[in-house]
Amino acid sequence: MSTRVLICDDSKIARKQLARILPTDWDVEVGFAEDGQEALDILSSSTFDILFLDLNMPVKDGYETLEALQFYEQSPAVIVVSGDVQPRAIQRVKDMGAIAFHKKPASAEDLRNLLISLGLFSVGGDLQKTVIEQPTAAEQFTLNDCLQEVSNIAMGSAASVLAEMLNVFIKLPVPRVNILEVGELRMALDYSVKEDSCSAVSQGFVGSGIAFETLLIFSDSSFPDMAKLLNVTDAIDSIVEVELLMDVSSVLVGPFIAAFGKQLNIDFSHSHPVLLAQHAKVSDLVNAKKAKWKRTLAVEIVYEVENYQISCDLMMLFTESSVSELENLLSYLVEEE
Template identity: 75%
Template sequence: MGTRVLICDDSKMARKQLAKVLPNDWNVEIEFAENGQDALEQIAANAFDVLFLDLNMPIKDGYETLEALQGFSQAPVVIVVSGDVQPKAIERVKAMGAAAFHKKPAATEDIRTLLLELGVFSPNAQASVTPNDVATAAESFTLQETLQEVSNIAMGRAASVLAEMLNVFIKLPVPRVNILEVGELQMALEYSVKEDSCSAVSQGFVGSGIAFEALLIFNDSSFPDMATLLGMTDVSSREHETELLMDVSSVLVGPFMTAVGKQLNIDFSHGHPTLLGQHVKIADLINVKKASWKRTLAVEIVYEVENYQINCDLMLLFTEDSVPTLEHLLSFLAEDE
């Protein structure tokens, strides 16, 4: 009997990619779970030797899964594979029992070295690919699925930069990807912001036939804590608030777009960030851009800072003309994984 391996990730693309980079000479039986609850139920029913675990998942995330595994008498060796590369995230998962952490996307040689170091892998020339592995590799992925995974990795890179700068822990969600009409976009933003007043910074990007706008929306209640973390003693004026907005926007949007561009092999050109609105309602923000947005492919990520009242919503709004090109590029990325 081979080593029983469970790969837990809400992304089909990530599950496929990780299965493909496991050593070819490793005698393994691979199963898959879509979230932490699914993984725990499978482990309770059938023992596993190794669990590859994502952190940002719906229903039950990686942290909750690690906590639950502490109550198992025969828990698998846990290797966290995540796009969340915050130092505090890595510290937390290891303190909760993870044997190792590896950033996404995983590479074949890196995984092989890690498995050897942990003593869970012994090369076996007679090893063969399991049927489950073949089935997963044959799957195709939608535009939303591939863009969500690309955004997930980029989100983790951006959060790590902000977390290190502020010495905080950023709580990360599962990115949401949808094609929205302008009315639906307004409803999505109102649901996420949940406050009467907000402020927003906008920046345009273009490259390889893809054009989109990065929109960073701040709840106005975030200003006091944000100023404290940045060491700004005075945000009483609109000028100081604008400076704060631009600083945080640069830290979040810049690394995010660098990570997206690296995955797509695109060097995006960008315009200067502009203040789209200050202390306004979501409806007012939408009205400013209603003519240009109309129907858009939207990626939404909500960043929250643990133990602080800081909440901001990053949205990438792709032009409708960009969608076919983006879909074409993402299809190549999925095939390469």
């Protein structure tokens, strides 16, 4: 009898990758859901044995899905597959009923061993996987799709480092990837920062024909809680604020770029981080760089610290000349074996 597997992830790339690395000698039927709510709708009308569940998704995320499944009479065994590798995230999902956690990107060998250890799969004949529902537009992957998934994995690595340093839990969003004109960039920042003033640190990176700038923007209201978490007891003046900005920037940006570059097999060279603005309006921040940012491929991630008033916006702003090279490097994500 076939094992019925449901893969729930908002990323088309992630759904395809996970389906592709399931054991080939497993009698399995595979279905797909694009978010937690769709997975719950499917499970309310059809029985599945295993649910592979992402955490960071729109509509209903992995945590909300796990919570809802506690009220289902028949719920599948849940294996969380996520780039969020914070120890607290792993413990939370297990406390909520997940039987295992597997980090992204998953490999066929690691996933096979996990399934065997959980007693969900045993070595059998050369059976063929059956896909019972293809991901939406299965082969029409865009640069945005690929870049979002790579950024999602890098985001989780960076958050884990910051979470360990501060002993906190970092709430992670779905990365946003867009081609932005300078006016759209201002609107994106206005939406994320939501404050009259902000401070920002920028840093340049280059490698293998790809050039981009990271921009880490802090709402000025974040400084008191940032100082508290970093055990800063001095009065918070402009000098202390710059030190806080640089400390958090190095912890967030460094691990993010390292994880991003590892997936592309690139060791990026970088400039020193510089203070771009302090207590500035978003409009002033954009005006200061608009000659360079007329049109850019942008990745945006908004980090929030649970139970603290700390929010920072990390943006990667790629040069137009980098786009074609990114497309080539990221094409491996959708290549068939």
